[in-house]
Amino acid sequence: MTIPVGPSPSIEALAAPHADAEALGIAETPAQQLWRTFRKDRLAMLGLYVLLALMVVALVGHVLTGWWVVFDPATVRLPDKLLPPFSAASSALAPELLPPLHSYPFGTDELGRNVFARMLQGAFVSLSVGIVAVSISLGIGVTVGGLAGFYGQRKIGPISVDSLLMRLTDVVLCFPTFFLILTVVALLPPSIYNIMIVIGMTSWMSTARFVRAEFLALREQDFVTAAQALGLPEWRIIFRHMIPNAMAPVLVSATINVAHAILTESALSFLGFGVRPPYATWGNILADGRSYIFDAPWLFLIPGAAILLVVLAFNLVGEGLRDAMNPKLRKRVG
Amino acid sequence: MWRFLARTIVQRLLLLVVISIVSHTVIHLAPGEPTEVDSMNPMMKAEDVARIRKSFHLDEPIYLQYVHWVRDLCTGQLKSFRDGLPVMPKIWERFLNSLPLFLCTTVIVWTASFPIGIQAALKRGSRYDRGTTFVAYTLISIPGFFLSYLLIVWVVRIFHLPVIGLTTFGTEHESGVVRAMDRVWHLVIPSLMAALTGIAVLSRYVRAQMLEVLGQDYVRTARAKGLDEDQVVYGHALRNALLPFVTMFGLLLPGLISGSVIFEQIFAWPGLGLLGYEAILARDFPMILTLNFVAAALTLLGILLSDILYALVDPRIRLQ
Amino acid sequence: MQVPDAKGKQSSLDVELTVEVPPRVKIRLSKVESGLFKRLEPILGEGYFRDYPFADRFKLKKPEQSSAVREKFPELLAVGEHNPVITFHLHPGVRWHDGVPFTAEDVKFTYQALVDPRNASPRASSYEGIKSVEVVDELTVRMTYKRLAAPAIIDWLIGVIPKHLLDDAALRREMSKTSLSKEARATFSVRTSEFGRHPVGTGPFRFAEWRADQFVHLQRNDDYWGKKAEQQDVFFRVIPDYLTMELEFKAGALDRYDALPHQAERLRKDPEYHVLNRRRGYYSYIAYNMRRPQFQDVRVRRALGMAIDVGSLIKYALSGEAKRATGPYYSNTPYYDPTVEPLPYDPAGALALLAEAGWKKNARGMLEKDGKPFQFTLVTNNGNPQRKAIMIVAQEAWRKLGIDCKIQAFEWTVFLDDFVHKLNFDAVVLAWVGGDINPDKYQLWHSSQVHEFQLNFAGYQSQRVDELIERIREEYDFDAQVALTREVHRLVAADQPYTFLYEPTEPIVLDKRIVQVDRDPDGRETYRKIEPLPSGSIDVFFSRWRKLAQEPSYAP
Numbered sequence A: 001m002t003i004p005v006g007p008s009p010s011i012e013a014l015a016a017p018h019a020d021a022e023a024l025g026i027a028e029t030p031a032q033q034l035w036r037t038f039r040k041d042r043l044a045m046l047g048l049y050v051l052l053a054l055m056v057v058a059l060v061g062h063v064l065t066g067w068w069v070v071f072d073p074a075t076v077r078l079p080d081k082l083l084p085p086f087s088a089a090s091s092a093l094a095p096e097l098l099p100p101l102h103s104y105p106f107g108t109d110e111l112g113r114n115v116f117a118r119m120l121q122g123a124f125v126s127l128s129v130g131i132v133a134v135s136i137s138l139g140i141g142v143t144v145g146g147l148a149g150f151y152g153q154r155k156i157g158p159i160s161v162d163s164l165l166m167r168l169t170d171v172v173l174c175f176p177t178f179f180l181i182l183t184v185v186a187l188l189p190p191s192i193y194n195i196m197i198v199i200g201m202t203s204w205m206s207t208a209r210f211v212r213a214e215f216l217a218l219r220e221q222d223f224v225t226a227a228q229a230l231g232l233p234e235w236r237i238i239f240r241h242m243i244p245n246a247m248a249p250v251l252v253s254a255t256i257n258v259a260h261a262i263l264t265e266s267a268l269s270f271l272g273f274g275v276r277p278p279y280a281t282w283g284n285i286l287a288d289g290r291s292y293i294f295d296a297p298w299l300f301l302i303p304g305a306a307i308l309l310v311v312l313a314f315n316l317v318g319e320g321l322r323d324a325m326n327p328k329l330r331k332r333v334g
Numbered sequence B: 001m002w003r004f005l006a007r008t009i010v011q012r013l014l015l016l017v018v019i020s021i022v023s024h025t026v027i028h029l030a031p032g033e034p035t036e037v038d039s040m041n042p043m044m045k046a047e048d049v050a051r052i053r054k055s056f057h058l059d060e061p062i063y064l065q066y067v068h069w070v071r072d073l074c075t076g077q078l079k080s081f082r083d084g085l086p087v088m089p090k091i092w093e094r095f096l097n098s099l100p101l102f103l104c105t106t107v108i109v110w111t112a113s114f115p116i117g118i119q120a121a122l123k124r125g126s127r128y129d130r131g132t133t134f135v136a137y138t139l140i141s142i143p144g145f146f147l148s149y150l151l152i153v154w155v156v157r158i159f160h161l162p163v164i165g166l167t168t169f170g171t172e173h174e175s176g177v178v179r180a181m182d183r184v185w186h187l188v189i190p191s192l193m194a195a196l197t198g199i200a201v202l203s204r205y206v207r208a209q210m211l212e213v214l215g216q217d218y219v220r221t222a223r224a225k226g227l228d229e230d231q232v233v234y235g236h237a238l239r240n241a242l243l244p245f246v247t248m249f250g251l252l253l254p255g256l257i258s259g260s261v262i263f264e265q266i267f268a269w270p271g272l273g274l275l276g277y278e279a280i281l282a283r284d285f286p287m288i289l290t291l292n293f294v295a296a297a298l299t300l301l302g303i304l305l306s307d308i309l310y311a312l313v314d315p316r317i318r319l320q
Numbered sequence C: 001m002q003v004p005d006a007k008g009k010q011s012s013l014d015v016e017l018t019v020e021v022p023p024r025v026k027i028r029l030s031k032v033e034s035g036l037f038k039r040l041e042p043i044l045g046e047g048y049f050r051d052y053p054f055a056d057r058f059k060l061k062k063p064e065q066s067s068a069v070r071e072k073f074p075e076l077l078a079v080g081e082h083n084p085v086i087t088f089h090l091h092p093g094v095r096w097h098d099g100v101p102f103t104a105e106d107v108k109f110t111y112q113a114l115v116d117p118r119n120a121s122p123r124a125s126s127y128e129g130i131k132s133v134e135v136v137d138e139l140t141v142r143m144t145y146k147r148l149a150a151p152a153i154i155d156w157l158i159g160v161i162p163k164h165l166l167d168d169a170a171l172r173r174e175m176s177k178t179s180l181s182k183e184a185r186a187t188f189s190v191r192t193s194e195f196g197r198h199p200v201g202t203g204p205f206r207f208a209e210w211r212a213d214q215f216v217h218l219q220r221n222d223d224y225w226g227k228k229a230e231q232q233d234v235f236f237r238v239i240p241d242y243l244t245m246e247l248e249f250k251a252g253a254l255d256r257y258d259a260l261p262h263q264a265e266r267l268r269k270d271p272e273y274h275v276l277n278r279r280r281g282y283y284s285y286i287a288y289n290m291r292r293p294q295f296q297d298v299r300v301r302r303a304l305g306m307a308i309d310v311g312s313l314i315k316y317a318l319s320g321e322a323k324r325a326t327g328p329y330y331s332n333t334p335y336y337d338p339t340v341e342p343l344p345y346d347p348a349g350a351l352a353l354l355a356e357a358g359w360k361k362n363a364r365g366m367l368e369k370d371g372k373p374f375q376f377t378l379v380t381n382n383g384n385p386q387r388k389a390i391m392i393v394a395q396e397a398w399r400k401l402g403i404d405c406k407i408q409a410f411e412w413t414v415f416l417d418d419f420v421h422k423l424n425f426d427a428v429v430l431a432w433v434g435g436d437i438n439p440d441k442y443q444l445w446h447s448s449q450v451h452e453f454q455l456n457f458a459g460y461q462s463q464r465v466d467e468l469i470e471r472i473r474e475e476y477d478f479d480a481q482v483a484l485t486r487e488v489h490r491l492v493a494a495d496q497p498y499t500f501l502y503e504p505t506e507p508i509v510l511d512k513r514i515v516q517v518d519r520d521p522d523g524r525e526t527y528r529k530i531e532p533l534p535s536g537s538i539d540v541f542f543s544r545w546r547k548l549a550q551e552p553s554y555a556p
Helices: A017-024 A030-040 A042-067 A115-150 A161-174 A177-187 A192-201 A205-219 A222-229 A234-270 A282-292 A298-325 A327-331 B002-029 B046-055 B062-075 B087-122 B127-141 B144-159 B176-214 B217-224 B229-241 B243-251 B260-266 B272-281 B285-313 C036-044 C063-076 C104-115 C168-177 C182-186 C242-250 C261-268 C298-306 C310-317 C347-356 C385-401 C412-420 C463-474 C478-495 C539-544
Strands: C002-004 C010-012 C017-019 C058-060 C085-089 C130-137 C140-145 C205-211 C215-220 C233-237 C256-258 C274-278 C282-288 C322-324 C367-369 C375-381 C404-410 C427-433 C498-504 C506-510 C514-519 C525-528 C545-547
Touching: A030 A042, A030 A298, A042 A115, A042 A298, A115 A161, A115 A192, A115 A205, A115 A234, A115 A282, A115 A298, A161 A205, A161 B002, A161 B285, A177 A192, A177 A234, A177 B260, A177 B272, A177 B285, A192 A234, A205 A234, A222 A234, A234 A282, A234 A298, A234 B127, A234 B144, A282 A298, A282 B144, A282 C242, A298 B127, A298 B144, B002 B062, B002 B285, B062 B285, B087 B127, B087 B176, B087 B260, B087 B272, B087 B285, B127 B176, B144 B176, B144 B260, B144 C242, B176 B243, B176 B260, B217 B229, B260 B272, B272 B285, C058 C063, C104 C130, C104 C140, C242 C256, C261 C274, C261 C506, C282 C298, C282 C385, C298 C347, C298 C478, C298 C498, C310 C322, C310 C385, C310 C498, C347 C385, C375 C385, C375 C412, C385 C404, C385 C427, C404 C412, C412 C427, C463 C478, C514 C539, C539 C545
Parallel strands: C375 C404, C375 C427
Antiparallel strands: C002 C010, C017 C058, C085 C140, C130 C140, C205 C215, C215 C233, C256 C506, C274 C506, C282 C427, C282 C498, C322 C498, C514 C525, C514 C545
């Protein structure tokens, strides 16, 4: 079940990151400070390494399975079906069907397809869905939260902007997102882009809340008043000054949202929605592998472990960022 | 307080109307004319569109369409495409099946999260804290459908006990006690699976809240006054830390429909989630729309509930 | 009447005519003599029946219509008419499950329902040869046909439906109890009646309950006229995936299920399980919608079939548990022509055939003709791993040729209603089951059955096959009939409206405690282990199965 991740309890503390640095008299940028604290968290660093590895693997995999095909995820090799990981290809195969190095690092599935190649293809899908969906949600969330935070008290007719936008957020929060996503996927043609867009459009709420809270706090800051006094146009104040400062909690929530998007996408493909065969995603490899759990457990365990690893990495990095940004925790000794 | 409540209730009712309008507009995602149907979209065919147009009176002006829908919904005229039976009785029946699963899951989540979270906050930095942290993250990250199957296979292989469905098939003739025990057994595993992620998230939240509160000045004051640690933690800190959870309680209601699609499918539990999934596969549009609306209405109910609880619990509001 | 117009399409034409019917000779034979009229020709004159001067007997009000209507004359005035008669004597003391006696009226009603256009039965074509059904008395039905009908008795293996629950009076009673809209009332028929959700029959089991998506429950019929069943309750459980089926079986909540080949392979080695191989008339195929332009050339269809390595599919994906299918008849019947070779696996040859048909590879390696790429969608239903495997294997095989094939699976009823019945598909993966002993393939292959909701959904139209099918229906000599069916088999195999894939053996996993109970004349029971009959069937003695507390030791 999903529990909405509400605003972090230490949101107010994040409102003025520069204040601490100046108070402590340390002459490093907030970013460097963040990085230094982050580095200390071993689990978070592990997560970061995993993510970097994933990105490399996904990109390289996309090339090697799509353009300059070394690992072909769709080739059917019936004589070699259900081989365990690290098996060698059988000699019964025609030469053009042989996999690279004549072996299957992750074994084969029920139709003899190379599971390693399919996992590579799925890696790219998972990662791209996660990133694109979250980018969309960030875009919407920052806009809504920023507008609510900055223009909050202005009124459009009887209702204030802030109230209106927050009610809008409430409405979207009301819908159980997974079911809504399923509905939309059912009505629209099956395509990976639709899924990215729908996930993006249903996960911006927490970002909006954070940004709004940040903006509400930042608006009272001196530098904003100064900029307004100088006559700078509002959009410039928002985009060049306030948003960069509000990014801290947004970054945390974005990382965690990517994890959630990847889980959602794999759940959708597990249920049979999403990309059509023969394209592989980790979710549908798992779904297909489920019937062979007694005969070929690797078909089920490998994608499951992969999803777990990647989502865990994102979560660890996100939590690491959150801990690194929390000055109260930083300051406390022991 | 009453004024706050009254205002809240009115606001939420307005929200309900807005949600029903939004739910209704989802049907407009479907192609408007049979000719607009994308021939490469196997999910939507021209005949479907004609049927949808007729059922939802799409040829009439939009406000009339909405009125038709609401009226059909309330009078039981809204019929499922699948077998022509009215939609609401089916939803009610499946809701009754989902309810025990939801209640059991909620109970497990809430009773387990608090002790774990509080202990982790109190023993911050210790092995317990780090251990539970790691386990929590793992549980949040593991796909529910993955873990469930592993568990099912393990249980069946080792214990030869059936896990799927509401009851063990063939026990209809057993005594009431055996049947009741069987139902409880069948309830345990899916609830446990569904609860794991909840426990992970909630216990983290509890921990964070406790840490926040424990760092507050009044706690330091209480300690300085010489109050015994238990009293500090449970008497003062906890009560204040609990406030946000009251609101959270209401927001868990949507879990009745959303998270359960996967688990109900895996465990063949005939509840709302499975109803929705089947409706989508069978392209049963009246059912799909109604379920979306019911889901949203339930969420709204949850928010309202949490607002009320908040009003009751937060002295700042209560004393207004 | 319906007559073909200048383009050969059937259209309605209003014709007024008078027929002068000459006196006729009635000959009653004790057995069917299909060559009778030929044998009478030496007496009547050579070509008497063929050259009969119909025009003399018909007077058209509008003489200009005569050329269009001429074809219909032999139908309107039968010169030599065979009227085979079948008389059925019903078993006495048979009752419907609701207690009403089963009589000849029910049989007559079933016939009327089958041919009633309101019911749109796809089986109607097998019964339109009936001239009349007469209820001689409560237990005797006499059916008179208007032409020779060799498969008639086989066609009457169809189930009989109860008149008292489904005739017009009963339907009106049913409608009055429910609130239906006007349109619904107008189309209310046997098809839409409540009977479909609560059927009533006369067999050893009666219908008890259907809980949607969960199970169908049958109970023993204690009033059964024959040997009563062993089992009190039988449940057919709805379990949507094979893993769950296996888990439920292992946990004891299921006594029998149809296993997938890989599951069967594993379970056969395990002494805990009893795995049986059922064989019955069953073949899987890929059907092409011959109304679509890319499938109209037989070379294209053959090429598509030649690209798929069915042999490997059988050997590896089905663990060898299947036989190549070559044509429309099942290999376990004499109607099947064993000399027909299956399509060879020859991708190079396939490319050559496609090239002949005008499909050449373009710059991107995809096949193209007249600037249009070779592209289509292959669909099938969910929940069937073998069909999914076929789809993927076919897609991959065709991709290598340069054909862009998209695949998609749908829920079964959506698949049937929206794609197959509405003829709204490019290609489908499906299978035919049953009807083994019936040589009549009219419903599947005759060119008149190509409309919506009918079974020749591929749209196959061959004049020669039509003629043969019509002759098969009238051929009572078994050997002559077999010769005709074999020719049909050869012709359809050559035309490849389907890519015929394979005839699978179906592994059934059974709880070892289930035995067949045989009673000898003294009433003593012996237990026999359940095995398939020589025909391959398992369920013939299903009502004699009993589940014991533990596996018995069988008598040697």
